[in-house]
Amino acid sequence: MKIVFHGANAATYVPGIETLLGAAHEVCLLPDILDGAAQEEIYAGADVMVSSRYDASLPAFKSLRLFQVPGAGLDGIDMTRLPPAIPICNCYGHEVAIGEYVIAAMLRHTVPMNHADEQLRLGEWAYWSARAGSLHGELAGRTVGILGYGHIGKHIARLADVFGMRVIVANRGPVPAEAPIAEVYSLDQLNAFCAQADFIVCGLPHVPATTGLLGKDAFAAMRPHAVVINVGRGPVIDEDALYEALSAKRIGGAVIDTWYVYPRAGESSGVLPAHRPFQALSNVTMTPHMSGWTDGMVARRRQTIASNVENVAAGKSLINCVRGR
Numbered sequence: 227m228k229i230v231f232h233g234a235n236a237a238t239y240v241p242g243i244e245t246l247l248g249a250a251h252e253v254c255l256l257p258d259i260l261d262g263a264a265q266e267e268i269y270a271g272a273d274v275m276v277s278s279r280y281d282a283s284l285p286a287f288k289s290l291r292l293f294q295v296p297g298a299g300l301d302g303i304d305m306t307r308l309p310p311a312i313p314i315c316n317c318y319g320h321e322v323a324i325g326e327y328v329i330a331a332m333l334r335h336t337v338p339m340n341h342a343d344e345q346l347r348l349g350e351w352a353y354w355s356a357r358a359g360s361l362h363g364e365l366a367g368r369t370v371g372i373l374g375y376g377h378i379g380k381h382i383a384r385l386a387d388v389f390g391m392r393v394i395v396a397n398r399g400p401v402p403a404e405a406p407i408a409e410v411y412s413l414d415q416l417n418a419f420c421a422q423a424d425f426i427v428c429g430l431p432h433v434p435a436t437t438g439l440l441g442k443d444a445f446a447a448m449r450p451h452a453v454v455i456n457v458g459r460g461p462v463i464d465e466d467a468l469y470e471a472l473s474a475k476r477i478g479g480a481v482i483d484t485w486y487v488y489p490r491a492g493e494s495s496g497v498l499p500a501h502r503p504f505q506a507l508s509n510v511t512m513t514p515h516m517s518g519w520t521d522g523m524v525a526r527r528r529q530t531i532a533s534n535v536e537n538v539a540a541g542k543s544l545i546n547c548v549r550g551r
Contacts, residue, residue, distance in 0.1 A: 227251050227273035227291070229535055233258040233491070236276045236296050239528045246532035249539060258491035260284070274535055278302050287312070292538045294531055298377070299459070300548065301432055313550025315534055319526030320518030321381040324429075324457050327517035328382050329389070331455050331481040332370070332425050334511070336363045366390030369408075371423030373440070374430035374458055375401050382427055383407065394422055398435070413439065417447040425453050432459035440464060445471040451478040457517045460485040460500075469502040472510055479509040483517045 229251050231240050237255055244253060258279075260266050269275075270285040274292045279302040286307075293308060295316040305314065334340075338353065345352040353360045370386045372379045375397040383393045387406035395401050396411040396419040403410050411419040416439065420426060426448065430436045440454070441464040448454075454477065456463055465486050471477050485499035504510050530545055537544050544550070 227535070227539060228254060228268075228271055229274045230254045230256060230269060230272035230276065232256045232269065232275060232277035233279060235278050238524055239276065239296055239531055243528055243532055246529060248536050251535065251539075274538060276531060280304055280307060282307065292534060292544070294534055296527055296531060299431060301459070305549065311550070313544055313547055315544050315547050317527040317530045317546060318377045319530065320523045321377045322526075323520040323523045324378050324517045325381040325385045327483065328427055328455055328457060329385050331511070332365055332368075332453070334481070335425075335453050335479060336365055336368075338362050368392070368424040369394060369422055370425045370427060371396065371419055373419075373426060373428045374398075376429065378429040378457065379427075382429070394419060398430075416440075416444055420444045420447040420452070421449070423452060424449065425455060428454070428456045428458045428462055430458040430462045432461050436462045438462075438464040438467075440467070442467045442470075445476060448477050450476065453478045454480040454482075456480070456482045456484050458484060465500060465502055469500075469504060469507075472504070472507050475509065479511070481511040481513070483513045484515055488515075 231237055231254070233256070240253065240255055254268050256265055256269055260269060266285045270288050272287060272290055274294060275287070275290060276294045276296055278295055278297055280293065281304045290312050293303070293312055293314045295303060295314065298316050298318055298320065300316060303314065308314065342353045351357055353362055366389060369392040370382070372382055372393065372395045375395045379395065383395070383406050386393050392408050393406045394409040394411065395407050396413060396416060398413055401407065401410045409422070428440060430439065439462050445467055454463070454468070468480065472480055482504070486501060487497065487499050489497040498505060499512065499514070504512060534544050
């Protein structure tokens with residue numbers, strides 16, 4: 227089969243893919259923006275397309291047997307343009323990396339290691355056990371509110387439980403009230419959920435029902451020291467409400483990894499990630515959608531992609547099929 231990897235994101239999974247394929251397949255790599263008729267012909271002739279994007283600007287397929295998204299999010303795929311008979315699959319494997327990112331973010335707001343280092347280089351023994359007012363916090367006993375209980379949320383809950391944290395969950399669908407979860411809230415109870423948490427971790431996808439879900443009322447309900455961590459999608463948190471809450475210091479801070487403005491294909495610098503000037507605020511940590519981007523995640527997703535190629539060739543059931551067989 228002809229396996230086409232389209233775009234810079236998909237290209238990440240090409241090195242080593244042929245060693246995972248059980249039969250000889252033709253592997254092609256195309257840039258985000260197709261250049262000329264030759265590349266368009268390769269694209270249209272794919273048997274398996276590996277890409278994070280499909281819209282009206284791209285050629286129609288002639289013989290496609292699988293559209294494989296190399297990530298979890300489907301927001302870049304216009305499913306209406308793909309015939310219903312074509313299965314669409316996605317990949318996970320990012321929950322391990324994102325879970326570690328969230329734990330690191332919570333520890334950063336609890337254990338002032340960087341500040342202690344800066345002070346000691348100046349000869350100041352801040353946080354020394356023999357110094358008055360030197361106590362710092364710990365994660366044990368704190369409450370983490372997980373907004374969205376999918377692959378990411380479940381892994382974060384397990385890690386938080388290991389640290390002795392109290393775990394509460396708010397989710398679009400029902401969640402079993404079982405360990406390590408202490409309490410479960412519906413999205414209709416979002417304000418009550420926010421009022422209980424020291425850390426609020428957003429892992430929800432961006433769909434019409436979640437747009438601006440965390441807004442002005444939710445921030446007003448939060449504890450003054452609460453820290454918001456977004457590893458889901460930027461627009462789930464209302465940008466203006468987040469900026470106002472941080473600039474007025476109504477909450478303790480934020481760690482934001484998923485944003486409102488992204489670079490276009492071919493850009494990687496000179497693009498600020500929001501319409502509001504978050505970069506001017508001292509109580510927000512800004513990272514460039516990197517929480518799940520690790521060597522381990524790439525290896526796990528590469529294996530999923532290779533397995534689905536072989537499954538298509540053999541007529542077997544597909545992994546993580548969101549539409550089709």
